[in-house]
Amino acid sequence: MAEVKVMLIFAVLALICLFPGNRALTFREKASQVKLDAQWIDAKANDVVDLIFVMDRSGSVGRNFPKAKTFVKDFLDYFSIAPQHTQVGVVLFDNGVSNPLPLTHNNHKCKFMGQLERDVPNTVGGLTNAYAGLEFAVNLLRKNSRKNFGAFPVVVFITDGDYNVGGNPLPQVEALKREGALLIIITIGNNLRRKAEILGWASKDNRNQPMAFPIENFDQFAHLAHYIHKGSQTSKFLPIDDAECGNKCDKAGASASACVCDTLASRGQPTCGCDPGQHVKAINGKDGCVNCPLGFYQEEKNIFRSCKSCPKGQTTHAPRSADISQCVCxxxxxxxxxxxxxxxxxxxxxxxxxxxxxxxxxxxxxxxxxxxxxxxxxxxxx
Incomplete structure (x- = not known):
């Protein structure tokens, strides 16, 4: 009998290891899985992603809605928002549905972050019409998705309550998946009677784990977003309208700089950038560009205050070198x-x-x- 008990214990432990979804994930495990999924989405789509956030703004969300917006900002730090990369839309639902940020094809991160703060109101109220929110996301993908360019559609559904108007959203969940969309489900709080059902809508990731994340409260939701932040990213800089930088950039002669947006890692602040072989330097109270000196180089358009140094014992033939291959003994x-x-x-x-x-x-x-x-x-x- 004792041997049978031991075998049963090992069998249960094996099932837990094989199917971690059958036990409650710790906060750190949830955060790590969201982070891995965000990185996987970015890699899987070769930088072409159509990403839609479907966000609950019913009365139960209350003053916590700004924390949901913070999560969106932090999640997007893994994506380059640019015409040739990721495009983002936001759908809000309560009694009905609204689309303050459409899924456009010509946005960049600096512009989007400003729109998110300005055009997505923090006011909440009403019931929870999840059906309408997901239905709108389906239609948005059908009309505006860049499937012809190989875009990978992703929908992130965020709610803190059971759907209580508009009917069962399951048909719209199935419609999203028929459109090829990856569906991520995030629930907040413990007041959802249908939590298991809602989490069951989620797609599975490359590790065959459901992309479903039950978060206990909005404070933990914000901490989760900050935890996702960790990780190295490669910055890319997209030239944008000079007017978005105001008077920050020097426009005079050889030291002229351009207004750029860091489409990957920034939180949407336009800044002054320089061409390869140069770096940013304050000139007469404005940010201008100067050439990399001997022994230094810079490969890409950048916003950095210095250039990269050649390896020990090496220099360059001339200033303004734009590649490490120009370093010589x-x-x-x-x-x-x-x-x-x-x-x-x-x-x-x-x-x-x-x-x-x-x-x-x-x-x-x-x-x-x-x-x-x-x-x-x-x-x-x-």
């Missing part, structure tokens, strides 16, 4: 393989030691010095 360094200034496997060796002469020392002494004349020539040509 500097004074006192060389490529000992072909005795050139071109780095060997990205590295340069010191051309002579402090005590070395212009002659190779005797091999019998084991000194191993190399010809200092090479470094002298380097010094003369740098």
């Amino acid at each position: 500097g004074p006192g360094f060389w490529n000992p393989i072909d005795k050139s200034r071109n780095p060997h496997k990205g590295q340069c060796s010191r051309a002579c030691s402090v005590k070395a002469s212009t002659l190779y020392p005797s091999a019998a002494k084991g000194r191993g010095f190399i010809d200092c004349d090479m470094s002298e020539r380097f010094s003369a040509t740098t």
Whole structure:
């Protein structure tokens, strides 16, 4: 009998490991799964995503609606909002439905973040017509989705209450999936009698886990969003209308900078950017552009205050270098393989030691010095 009990215990433990959805996820596990799913969505779609947030703004949400908007902002830090990348729409539902931010094809993150703050009101009220919200999302995808460009449709449904008007939303859930949409479900609070049903609408991710996240309260909801933030991202900079930067950017001559939007990591603040081979510098009270000095480079349009340094022992032939391949061995360094200034496997060796002469020392002494004349020539040509 004892052996049977032990076997049953191991069987239960195995089921828990195989099917983690059968147990309550910890807060950290929920956060990690949302983060992984956000990264997976971004990678799966090759940067072309049609993303729609369907948000509950019924009376029960109350003063917590701004926290839901904060979650949207934090979630979007994983996406490059630009015409060729991700486009975002917002649908709100209470008794009825509204679409303050349509799914357009020409938006960028700086513009969208301003619209989210300005055009999505914090006022709430009414019942919970989830059917109308999801139905609107279906029609939005049918009319505005960029399927012809390989866009990956994603719908994030956020609610804190049971649907209580408009009917059962299941037909619209099924319609979304027929449109090829990935459906993420986030519920807040413990007052949902239909929580299991609503969470069951979710699609499954690449680990075959349901993309369903029950959050206990709105404060935890905000913390979850902040936890998702963690992770390295590659910034991209999209030129936008100069008027969006106001008078921040220097427009005079060689130091002129351009107004750009960081479409991936920013929270929507237009800023001044420079071309490859340059970096941003304050000039007469405005942000202008200066060339990278010798020994430094910058590959892309950027908003950085300095350029990247060449590896140790390397410099550049001229200022305004735009790639690490323009770094060459500097004074006192060389490529000992072909005795050139071109780095060997990205590295340069010191051309002579402090005590070395212009002659190779005797091999019998084991000194191993190399010809200092090479470094002298380097010094003369740098």
